[in-house]
Amino acid sequence: MxxxxxxxxxxxxxxxxxxxxxxxxxxxxxxxxxxxxxxxxxxxxxxxxxxxxxxxxxxxxxxxxxxxxxxxxxxxxxxxxxxxxxxxxxxxxxxxxxxxxxxxxxxxxxxxxxxxxxxxxxxxxxxxxxxxxxxxxxxxxTVATLSWHARQSLAHFVHATTDGDADSILSFMLHDFGARGVSSQESAMLGGAAHLINFSGTDTVEGLVAVMRYYDAEAVPAFSVPASEHSTMTAWGQDQEADAYANMMQEFPTGIVSIVADSYDYVNAVRNIFCIDLKDLVQVRAGQGRVVIRPDSGEPVPTVLFTLEKLGGAFGFTINSKGYKVLPDHVRILWGDGIAVPQMEGLLATMQQQGWAAENIVFGMGGALLQKVNRDSLRFAMxxxxxxxxxxxxxxxxxxxxxxxxxxxxxxxxxxxxxxxxxxxxxxxxxxxxxxxxxxxxxxxxxxxxxxxxxxxxxxxxxxxxxxxxxxxx
CATH class of the missing domain: 3.20.140.10 (nicotinate phosphoribosyltransferase)
Structure with missing residues (x-):
């Protein structure tokens, strides 16, 4: 065409x-x-x-x-x-x-x-x-505008509850997983590039190509990490669920690794596997990187609060200068299931009420970022x-x-x-x-x-x- x-x-x-x-x-x-x-x-x-x-x-x-x-x-x-x-x-x-x-x-x-x-x-x-x-x-x-307003919303909670480098936290707080949910490769390219105006995390490879090809980016402007999916976890079978998680941490011993944990029983995975059986393996990450636990189903608010409490109980937490709890730097949460800006705001507001800093969690958006927009979202006209x-x-x-x-x-x-x-x-x-x-x-x-x-x-x-x-x- x-x-x-x-x-x-x-x-x-x-x-x-x-x-x-x-x-x-x-x-x-x-x-x-x-x-x-x-x-x-x-x-x-x-x-x-x-x-x-x-x-x-x-x-x-x-x-x-x-x-x-x-x-x-x-x-x-x-x-x-x-x-x-x-x-x-x-x-x-x-x-x-x-x-x-x-x-x-x-x-x-x-x-x-x-x-x-x-x-x-x-x-x-x-x-x-x-x-x-x-x-x-x-x-x-429109995608750039949605992403920009998402950053403004996230910034409100980051500034209110954290005392770290706000820009560094914000830059990786919303990750693009939208490539598979758009109507074409060109949509993935343009929408993915638009998101990168505001954030530095993406799995939409076409977006990287766009900013390098059309906007002369001299270096790759965004990053991703080794991450599991349900196929690689369920391939081990439920009896070897802990081995699947351990393998992720052993194969990628430094840096950030993201592990999806709801293939079977998420509550058991957090409470028993990560916080007890594999606790020492997670602790090894201290100073070497980060284990990001990913619930991929369920209700966001209770699921995230449960995870925060269990991880905090197992690995400890500190209280920052603003009075909010922060997990150790080597443990975090990623929520990326069906999330949009209003749900992110609601979840972060509840976390704030419960005394947890916004930096304990990052988000992933797919269709809500790159596909659930149309020309009337901003009433564009020529x-x-x-x-x-x-x-x-x-x-x-x-x-x-x-x-x-x-x-x-x-x-x-x-x-x-x-x-x-x-x-x-x-x-x-x-x-x-x-x-x-x-x-x-x-x-x-x-x-x-x-x-x-x-x-x-x-x-x-x-x-x-x-x-x-x-x-x-x-």
Missing amino acids: DNIILATDSYKTSHFKQYPPGTTKVTSYIEARPGGTWDRVVFFGLQAFLRQYLTKAITLADVLEAETIFKAHGVPFNKAGWLHIIKKHHGLLPVGIEALPEGSVVPVGTPLVQIWNTDPECFWLTSYLETALLRAIWYPS KANEIEVGGEVREIAKQPKTDPSKASKAGAQAVVYDGMSNIRVIPQKQLNAWSGNLLEQRFIRGALVNESTFDQVRERAKKPFTNAQVKKVA
């Missing part, structure tokens, strides 16, 4: 015939409209799309393939327009794209991307690209806001009386910084009164400009703009 001509909605193939006569330019923008799940959005994913798809020239074979499919499909096809792009622009799309720096955390309602055609004969191209461009942005931006007809610039917008929340912005937009950690959305024509447009050019006629490294993306996500809503300037 690398033919960009086919990466569109069928009805868009007829739009080249629908604009007013004399149209020479169409400008559109993308935003996360207010009214979705969160009031801030983390912008991410554009650079990956540009590198993968828009730096490649379309070919005559692409045009002929699209012509065959669309004619049989029953919709018009602008063959002359696409051949014009090949002849005049060597197959590179004559569009300009400007966008916020990736990793920016901005209020919803902020234009994230703005696109326009650079060839007057290709006025129809701007909106033709909506399907591919919007899809490339809404998904990784809308035309300005056209030129016969040399006249016309500001356009939709204003549906049946749903005012879907109203769009009229006129080419700019996003400016007011010097107080707030941003303002202004008409582009007013830019002379402000210093700098945060919507910087990223792509022009096949060439990428002003790219970001993954380190830069991560750093921006640590410095969100503080205003909860976009401040508009009339």
